[in-house]
Amino acid sequence: MSALAIQSISIAFGGYRAVDGLSLTLQPGEVYALLGPNGAGKTTTLNMILGFVKPDSGSIVIDGVDAVTAPLAARARTAYLPETVMLHPSLSAIENLTYFALLAGRRIDAPMARQLLADAGLQEEAHDRRAGSFSKGMRQKVGVAIALAKDARLLLLDEPTSGLDAGAANDLSEVIRAASGRGIAVLMATHDLFRVKDVAHRLGILHAGRLVDERDAATIGPVELEQLYLQRLAA
Numbered sequence: 393m394s395a396l397a398i399q400s401i402s403i404a405f406g407g408y409r410a411v412d413g414l415s416l417t418l419q420p421g422e423v424y425a426l427l428g429p430n431g432a433g434k435t436t437t438l439n440m441i442l443g444f445v446k447p448d449s450g451s452i453v454i455d456g457v458d459a460v461t462a463p464l465a466a467r468a469r470t471a472y473l474p475e476t477v478m479l480h481p482s483l484s485a486i487e488n489l490t491y492f493a494l495l496a497g498r499r500i501d502a503p504m505a506r507q508l509l510a511d512a513g514l515q516e517e518a519h520d521r522r523a524g525s526f527s528k529g530m531r532q533k534v535g536v537a538i539a540l541a542k543d544a545r546l547l548l549l550d551e552p553t554s555g556l557d558a559g560a561a562n563d564l565s566e567v568i569r570a571a572s573g574r575g576i577a578v579l580m581a582t583h584d585l586f587r588v589k590d591v592a593h594r595l596g597i598l599h600a601g602r603l604v605d606e607r608d609a610a611t612i613g614p615v616e617l618e619q620l621y622l623q624r625l626a627a
């Protein structure tokens with residue numbers, strides 16, 4: 393079964409088609425980067441997958457569950473890392489994880505929380521520290537641990553590398569690989585062509601709501617990708 397199957401979704405705001413006939417399928421463990429400039433429709437696509445907005449037409453199925461007609465059940469299979477992962481600043485990483493896991497219907501004990509944080513790459517000395525002092529990269533790791541705790545089958549990331557330094561971006565790639573290795577499909581929306589290239593299996597270029605190109609990441613180098621991207625956006 394596909395982790396995500398999107399069939400020809402469209403949505404218009406005031407007559408403007410923000411997403412126009414988008415189809416996309418992700419297999420378990422597959423990492424897909426949706427590339428596109430500001431306004432291409434990336435966030436709108438993620439919002440439709442999350443059930444926050446309903447497509448005007450088309451279907452979205454997550455791990456066999458219809459996300460349009462059963463958004464809550466579909467969301468239970470999905471984890472979402474927004475551009476800024478919001479954690480409770482006065483709670484520790486462990487407390488945040490147990491709290492958000494509980495909200496998602498999973499009761500986890502402290503040893504399990506520690507294991508999940510370690511699996512998500514958060515250094516041990518940070519497990520009991522208040523999240524208020526965490527960097528973006530550290531908050532993302534807690535977010536990934538929450539995804540692991542709720543046993544999500546699909547992880548959505550919006551602009552995950554913006555504002556990360558090289559080390560943190562590298563860490564994020566490791567974390568995404570680890571999630572993929574556990575069979576979690578990962579869809580990330582970004583305009584960062586270079587950082588995603590080494591972690592994504594497939595790349596799609598979204599322009600004015602349409603998927604204008606799609607490539608196997610292994611078949612395209614960074615320079616060709618940039619050329620292709622600029623060509624497709626100019627077309």
Ligand code: ATP
Nearest residue numbers: 405406410428429430431432433434435436437583
């Ligand atoms: P960015 O990288 O800037 O986040 P994006 O690719 O995520 O861009 P979207 O935020 O999905 O793009 O926006 C796509 C288009 O839809 C834009 O023209 C935006 O103004 C429009 N749009 C998105 N949501 C709404 C809304 N709720 N009402 C009206 N227009 C909207």
